[in-house]
Amino acid sequence: MEANKDAALHYLELAEKAILVNDHSRAIRFINKSKDLFPTEKAEDLLKRIKDATSHSTNQNKTHESTTSSSQHDHTTTNGTSSHTRHRTTSTSTNDYTSEEVEAVRKIKTCKDLYEILGVSKTASEADLKKAYRKLALQFHPDKCKAPGATEAFKAIGKAFSILNDPKKREDYDRYGQAMEPQYHRGSTGGQRCGQNYYTDEDDDFSAEEIFNIFFGHSGVSNRTRRRRQHPNTFHFTTNSPQNTMHTLTQLLPYLFLFLISIIGTFLVSEPQFQLHRTGKYTNLRSTRISNIQYYVKPDFRAPNTHAELDRFESSVIDEYITDLQHQCYREQQHKESMLWRARMMNDNSLYHQAQQLTTPSCTKLNNFARGG
Template sequence: MHRDRPGSSGGRQPRPGPALPAQGGEALPVPHGPRINKCKNYYEVLGVTKDAGDEDLKKAYRKLALKFHPDKNHAPGATDAFKKIGNAYAVLSNPEKRKQYDLTGNEDQACNHQNNGRFNFHRGCEADITPEDLFNIFFGGGFPSGSVHSFSNGRAGYSHHHQHRHSGHEREEERGDGGFSVFIQLMPIVVLILVSLLSQLMVSNPPYSLYPRSGSGQTIKMQTENLGVVYYVNKDFKNEYKGMLLQKVEKSVEEDYVTNIRNNCWKERQQKTDMQYAAKVYRDDRLRKKAEALSMDNCKELERLTSIYRGG
């Protein structure tokens, strides 16, 4: 939100005020604004020679812009000096405008230069950017920009409106960049999800189940030829799986069955061991008898399957 200081509108100079403290608590000396305003050319304004390069111009601008910014310097003439410093840098840092300016010889002639027969008082060598916007580009908006109204260059109203639109546009770009960054960060997660979904789609369900499943239609009971393991298939199984395909399916059935039996046997043994240990610790004869009475069906089945594998 812009702040208009008293006396800053209508092109009037702001009233003199005390110098603001600089960093470190020391008072900022009042710069000589009138000296800047009396300079006859832009080189004099920035205090550089006519053969000054870009780095010299930038260094001079940074130093003077910080000293004469209206929000930091309330001395008489500081606002006009700040405007003149900004225009000087904007013109001299632009090769085309600098060439035009050097041809005319001084500020007044350049700014009243006629272009193609049309009188162009305000835009002859005037900067294409306001001093306030130029300052924000260099220093990242270090001071509030409400003092833009104090520039009585015939474009104050336009500058104010343009500044709002410019800031809004920058915020939109920042939001856009932020959205893109979030998208980049989420990309690996999205890729993993897609790969997982594709893997699930590509891996088909086995054509059998060790238990009847009405949802998939696997309710028809069958038995493997080797170990006699019972499994369930759908109505189309017999037509689709014959010969070597059937043998391959039955081998998978038996492997799954043996794996389940082995896991369940381990659980039964663990349960029996835990009960026997507890009975010993608590001297509980009832718990000991209960542990000995466990049926251990899966372990018995595992022994049967092992004997078949061994040819017994």
């Protein structure tokens, strides 16, 4: 992956700079990161170079150790306060960051616009956003930038990119502005503030570290427990899009098959010849010769030609009529029993008397029809 190779070479450059100032531990850390991204012969050569330098320095230190320890002991005994002060000054003066890094971190933390965080214009394209994020993410990653507040700045860069790279979120931000701006000094008593809302790791589907790992091809898993929110505008990175597309199509195939079956079924199933109740299509009223049951047919309905066919047709009308009465009777009985049960539970005599007065007309019709009445 070309992005991994570029990042790996960048870490090797940082390792060489650390070797020049004899910061071997930091150099080894950068070399290991480079090897994880894209193994190269240069990384192995630098490790060998550090190993040789370390062994040579160890031998020199052993020969010089006895004399330096005794002199330091005497000096500390005679002037303990001065020695302690000088040691403290030395330790605080050797920082792993520069004043330029401190100023850059401060600028990102106190800015008032997401476009300013990434250093792009409001008309920046998707490619411009990715290019700006790639540069800033490598520059302010906590493993590289040790300036105070670098972690917050790194998170701000990731959140700014996640919002502006999503078309819907970017549209909302451009429209409402202040409501979408991050606030990096919540609860502080002084200093500059930005916007109204602070974007934390829990406010989005990906943390700044996860965005960095996905963008630069890392396979590490975040240690934090995330809360996944289902949102139609969730920010995604797509890698290996052909494989993802095939996987998605494979999952959708069963649903597409069922959808096609249902569509085909609508063409195969014909409409009924009659309805027991009047509708927009069934407007012509007819009655069966037996029992005089009313039903409705379409205006273009053609009655069966023979008595046998007409008997079968009207028999289906009667069966439908009985089934409909049975359903209505069941609902009426359930409603009455439910009302009686509530009256008994509430000890409400008035409701109980009202429930007893309820009639079941469909049941009455069904009984009359069964008796031939």
